[in-house]
Structure formats: structure tokens, C-alpha cells
Amino acid sequence: MLRVELRTQLLRIRTLVALAFLAAVPVIAGLATASRAGRRNGNQGGLFGASGFSALNHAMASLEFIGPLLLPIVVAMLAGAIGSSDRDWGTLRYLYVAPVGRARLLAGKFGAVVVITAASVAFVLAGGMVIGLAVFGWHPFRIIGAPDLSMGDAIGRVLAASGYTLLCMLSIAAIAFALGLLLPRGAEALGAAVAFVVAASILNGSPVLRAVQRVLPVHYWQDWTHLFDPHGTARLGTGVVCQVATIALAAAVSVLVLLRRDPAA
């Protein structure tokens, strides 16, 4: 069923456009800052300030730029479609009589959500790496105010950052997927998922409601950037727990929705 889901979703024009868009953002950013290759990016600090030093620097800066809003919106769109599209097309009843059981159907869909979310993150990183190599070259990872990272250390931190971001994106993907199953039409699921991302981001930026912010998965999405602070430490444990809890809750809701939904609809 995973193959079936991937074939239906990955061959859609809008999926391909969305993934191309994710890769295009770092490419455009790289071209826009090409004149600062090998130099600090203006007066900016952190990953943005160091983006012109190497391909890996640019890839991580791209992930930081796209991570809070654009990436989760695209991931929500793609994951919501996995939940809703076969009902929109009416093909769900034909899958059931093929026959495919509910458990296998759900497993295939969860698998497709993971693959598409991973592809989304990978496209950002790939776009950043490819343009970074072309424009800035392959150099040691530079952290402003700290010695260059060794290649092994840099790759370790990049993998940790990418994995953590993937987990964060899986949490919004799981929410969007559940909404895709729950709401009558795919467009409604997409709207609700995007509204959730935007509202949660606004809420997270508010100086009040700290208690609410702590339970929002969005609150922890950028914690990985501390892996590239001069002191190089990041507390990702709470973020991991929050994302895993969100994924588990959304998956449980998805199971319940699918069990209660009219199979012939």
C-alpha cells in the first residue's frame, strides 16, 4: 500500500511543484548572497551570518530560514492530501473492495506521510547543498565567534539538526494527515492545517501565554539551531518528547477517524 500511496502522491504536479519550491528557496537565497561568498553575511550573526562560508553553512541557514513557516505549510499540504485525496477522488471504496483492510491502508498512508515529509526536508537540504557547492564551495563549517568545526563534528551536527527538523515536521504532518481524514474535503483540511501552523506560530511569538507555548510543537521547532551556537549545546529532549507526543496523539485520532468513517464515502 505504501507504493500505491507514493505513486498517487508523488506523481501529482502539485507535489512536484511543492518539492521544487522547497529546493528553490535555498537556491534563490544562495544566488542572492553569492557576492558574499567566503565572507560574513552583513552584520548578521548565527547561521544566517555564516551562510556564505560553505555549502554546509548555507544548507543549515536555509533550513533555519524555511523551517518556521514555509516548510511546515508545504508539509501540511502534502500530508493532508494523503489523508483526504482518495476520499476526494472516490477511490477509497475501490481500495477496500480490492481488498485492502483498514490496518494496511492506514499503515501505507502513515508510511507515505513519513516518506513525503522526509523528501520535503531533503529537498531543502539538497537545494542548499547544491547551490552552496556551486557558489560558496566545500569548506569547513564556520561558526561565528568559535573555531571551525571538524568535518566529522560538522556532519554529526548537521545530521542531528536534520533529524530533529524531520521529527518536528512529522508532528505537523501527523496533524495535517488527521485533519485530512477528519474533514470532508481536502481543501478544508489544507486550510485548517495551514491555519494551525500560522496560529501556533503567532501564539508562540507572543510574550504572554507561556504555559500554552510550552505544549505547542511549534515552540521547539528551532531549538536545533543551538547546535551551531559558539558553545555548541542544544537541549532537544523536551522538543523530541513534545513532537513524539503530538505524533502519537494525531496518529490515534487518525485511527479513530478511519474506524468511524463511512467506508463507502
Added chain:
Amino acid sequence: MATVISASGLSKRYGRRQAVGGLGFAVGSGQVCALLGPNGAGKTSTMRMLLGLSRPDAGTATILGERVGLGAPVLRRVGVLIDGPAFVPHLSGTANLKLLWAATGRAWPPPALDDALGLAGLGAAVDRKVKGYSMGMKQRLMLAQALMRAPDVLILDEPANGLDPAEVRALRERLAQAARDGAAVLVSSHQLAEVQQLATHIVVMNRGRLVASGPLEELLGGEDAYRVEVDDTARAAEVLRAERRVASVAVQDGRLVVTAPGTPPAALVEALVTAGVGVMSVTRADRSLEEAFLTMTEGEGEHAAR
């Protein structure tokens, strides 16, 4: 003949509406059974229960002796068209067929693919995206999907929708061939003339209940149906409906169409004359399925009771 499709005491309620109530019938190997009824009679609800898409409130549905539930393994042996065709619009016809086949975990191609595609007659269009297909093309592709697996059972909801006369004829011949090869075929249709040429058996439903079921020839009345011209139609209908030997009475064009198996026409005349009704003529009625269907489904309560 072995029973392949069986419904026993099937009931389904949606809120306050009883969609199907206590329905029972069976379709055997080699039979083409038409499930007939006016709109809202419960035909599609019945088919959904037979396919496990809807859980009956009471009763059981079995196919090839196995109880059917959602995604039941026995459905691998069933070709299905239900609630109209449905495809992934951005994929080609072939890709859609592959997708539904791959969902069952079996290796491509299915055993009767060429034959099924021949019936669909889509030619090069089968490799074009389905979103550009007409309604008829989608219907034919869905039929190909149902037939390509060489099923032992076919359950088809309005299979002739959107087909032109030549395509309807080809479909009829293909379904008849499937039945001759031993498949059990259950079709719902509103095209009664078409059904009359195809079906060996019919099941008539109205308002969720079974009105009649059995071999087509038997239910058309054969030599037991009469057209009776009388001077008081209403009174005559009342008298005949009270007769134990009379199976059904309908009024058409000012005359009565009476089904009374095993009853000589003289007995009907005697009953009417005794009741004071003048009888002008009694002729044998060669009923079409349409006439029989209308007879059976109008005034549903009384016919169902019989």
C-alpha cells in the same frame, strides 16, 4: 447450483430511515441476477453490505460461503462497480488499473487484462490521464477493472450507465459469458429492457424490502398473467386482491393486469361475476419486465405482503 452470493435477513438503518429491512436472497453460480427497484429502494445499500462497505444492523452477507466484512479476503475473487467509477485523475487509465491491482499485492498483469481492455475499447486513450475521460470512458475503464481479475463473482451497480447501445450490447454478452463460465453476476439497473435480455433471475426491492425474487420467466408471469377488462376497475381490483390464488393486481390503461399462478381465467371471471363486476374480456398478458416491475412496485405494501 451452488449459492455464491447470499443475503439473509439483511437490515440497515440510516438515522430514522430504514434503508434495507430483512432482505434475503441468493445468487448461484452461473446466474445473472438483476437487483431491481425504484430510486431509494435500497439497492446500493444492499450492494454495499454485500461488499463489506457497510455493516448490516442485522442479518448476514456471504460470498462463496465466507462472511463479508470491510476488506475481507474473499473480495479478491469479486469484480466490483459500486457508486459509479472513481479513479486517480492525474494518472493514466493503465496506471489506475495497475494501482488497484497492486493494492491487492499481486503481480501485474491480472489474468484477464486483455479481454477486459478489449471490452473497455479505450484504445490509445488508456494511456492518457483519466481526468480527460468522458463519463462513458470512465465507466468502461471501471468495468475493465472489475473484469480483469477474472472474478468468480461480479457485483455491478448500474454497469450500463453512460454506455452507448453497442457498448451495452458488448457488456451484456461479456456478462453472459462470465455466467456461462460459472461466475455469479449481480447487477443493479434501471434499464429494464436491457435487464430482460440479460438476467436469468431478478430480485425486486421497494422501500428497503423484498418484493419478489426468483427466475425471471417465472416472475414475468408467463402463462399465469392476464389482462382483464371490466366495468368497475376499482371494485374488480378489490375483489381479486382478496382472492388467495391471485399473486398481484395492477391497473394499467383502465384494465387490470392480474398474476394468478396455476389459476384458469375462468376462475377469475367467476370470482368477478359473483361479486357483481361485469367482465368484458380476459386475454393473456405477455408482460415485459417493465410492466412486471411497475406492477410489483406500485402500491408496494400490498405486493410485498403477498
